Amino acid sequence: MPYRRSRHRSRPGCRLTRIPVAVALLASLALGTAACAENERHTTITVASVDFTRDMEKLVDDFRRTHPHIRVRFRFLPESVLRNRLSKDIAGEDGRYDVVSIGPWEAPIWASRGWLTRLDALAGRGDYDVQDFIPVVRTALSYRGGLYAVPYYGESSFLMYRKDLFAEAGLTMPERPTWPQVAALAARLDDDRHGIAGICLRGGPAWLDLLPLNTVILTFGGRWFDERWNPRLTSPETKRAVRFYVDLVRGSGEPRAFEAGPAQCDAAMRRGKAAMMYDSTFFAGRFEDPGTSEVAGKLGYAPAPVMRTDSSGWLWTWALAIPVTSKHPRAAWEFTSWATSKRYVKLYGERLGWVAVPPGSRLSTYRLPPYRKAAKAFLRPALDALGAVNLNRPGLHEQPWTGTSYVGIPEYAGLGARVAEEISAAIAGRQSVDEALAKAQIFANDVVDGGGYRD
Template identity: 50%
Template sequence: MVAGCSGAGALGGEAGAQTVTVAIVSNPQMEDAIKLAPQFEAENPGIRLRFVSLSENEARAKITASVATGGGEFDAVMISNYETPQWAQNGWLTDLQPMVDATPGYDAADFVPSVRNSLSYQGHMYAVPFYGESSFLMYRTDLFAQAGLTMPANPTWQQVADMAARLTDKSKGKAGICLRGKPGWGEMMAPFNTVVNTFGGRWYDPQWNAQLTSPQFEQASQFYVDLVRNYGEPGAAQAGFSECGTQFGQGNAAMWYDATSAAGTVENPDESTVVGRVGFAPAPVVATPSSGWLYTWSLAIPKTSPRKDATWKFMSWMTSKQYMQRVGTQLGWTSLPPGSRLSTYQIPQYQQAAAAFGPTVLNAIQSANPQQPTVQPVPYQGVQFLRIPEFQDLGTRVSQQLSAAIAGQKTVRQALEQSQEYASTVGESYQ
């Protein structure tokens, strides 16, 4: 389970050094942070770092269990704008605002406002963003040219499906599109929910009546399942963000709809074989003007940590303007953690390296609308998730049903009938 337990200084160090244990998600930008961590230790000899690096689903489960029970295993935890306001309200997290305000040059006003607000509770930040993201459509410009296709400036999902049909060549192992089908509220549910929203679907009406068997929700679900079954990657029912990143980066998919944070990876020659041949378009729509999500991987300090000052010293290092410069000069400018700071988009070298995707990413993050994610009124907030405590379990259960439909084990209607029961049980507790 633990992909990278030993941190930079886990093999020892001077007597009296504090060991800060950091639970982190094993995405590329986070792996970069672990690579650079020895430099932090060299500059802060009294602090040793120990990383527990986990896949997204494992990280969410392990971190939630630890923080909710006051387990105290971790000094810093990587969480998102889903957990932060709820956990702050529960009293599980340390209020970071006094530390933020007391740190010279940290400049919290530089954080992208929508991201900063999503990590705040009662006007105080309880987590600081490592990167922010929305969602967009990546596509192979060379394959489009060969097929005589042009990506619309603001594509619809039907246009995407038509293009995927023309670009699929199963005999050569080439998928028209990569879409997540791996179960998990933060895996398949993330892109899937944006499709539901823009089709006009919703999880609940304002009276908390479940709507998963409504025509709009069923139409969106059938579309998503058919698209990935007919034109998606092999083994789609077990493909998440990482798996789709590999498929697209190795040239096995013509399009990939996913997180904007993937842009740096697909344009990194160490990670991708399609560098310079990728175009970027806004998240596809149907009935809404935009449909990109709003998400941020961020760092927080559980209330239980006895090493808050040392932990903040590391967290502020990893989320600072100076860290951006460090990544750019040492690892390459496309490797910068995107979408957290406005100043990132003013760095000349980054503007040049991210010319193909930088403006699209920032615009997607700033135009995401968690307050009104779909066509009709809803009693919850969130684009790719519902900001209610039950969604971790509910979203995962529903994703398991839909993943089974992608695998051909049941029909979409069967999946949604079971999902409606799950959602109704949750909705009743709010009525």
């Protein structure tokens, strides 16, 4: 299970008040039967979401036309800030937010604490069509058979590369590239004179900056913990993977890679400052938009590079959930179902452009002729990447949690951030990889000992 409730202990100083499951059940009931508690003529809901979903605000006039009694107030925040605020608000039962953006790391953990409203019955009504969600994405947002969030978009990872630069250099991208092959190509394409990096890879100090590196660790045969929760961050396989990644980004990566997160690599690729980028399938729509990208029409797409596994892509989704503390749960669901509906996808394409439609959530999106035409360069590689994700065993070994590029325990956000800081320092040359991983091993031991995972 992604969250071992019977073993978790709240850390001293953290306010993790457990809301009884009965409260969550009552909240679900409230959505269907307690609408009278809301004044439908004067309902204002607050939506707290990540910056990546700002387009909801551009289209919300459509929601207002069909729901004139509901006003929507948006709070768009960087994901680290958002996650911190949401956990404090829900645990403290403050009820500031009615709809929240979460990912597959939060969904099962927060559901197990009774923080989220179960959505199965609501999502099963009318023409919402919950079965249309891509199965692996729907599974990642579930807990004990219940659905606790619905996807705004979903993503895996693949390798994006400049076909024009490859042709000029007389190079060919392998059909299924390995990491050593990618490193050799990056070295050939790295061009300091023209300011073009051989490859752009995340190297920043935030825990989500570890997503690409974690897939490298898994395909090299490494892991964070073994089946008994013993940390394995100093194992030979993990060391080999991290050394490879650090050497690659230091030798052929973007300038100041130790500060680079997804936004920096996104900008570098769109400006034509990188020959390759290994990152989210979500970015393809941005890169193929000729209105904002200098490389539209110039990119090829290959599967996530591997070493010892058959595939190595991650799975992430930004999804919408309703906290049990929402003051307006019925109105919250009306908005949530609108923003994750088939109607919304079509509205987005017609008004904001088909190539940038939120991908990876619904199968029906990939059958829409305007989207198929606009996304033809990356549609099949992106779907294949999502189809290849193994949530239960993404690497060579069994793992006692569900997830690809994160560890499904409450402490991982803090642990991941501390480890990312050490890896980033190694990329910056302030310490060796061995020194970084030795510290990471200590951090990981503190977590499993403090959380009782090895009891």
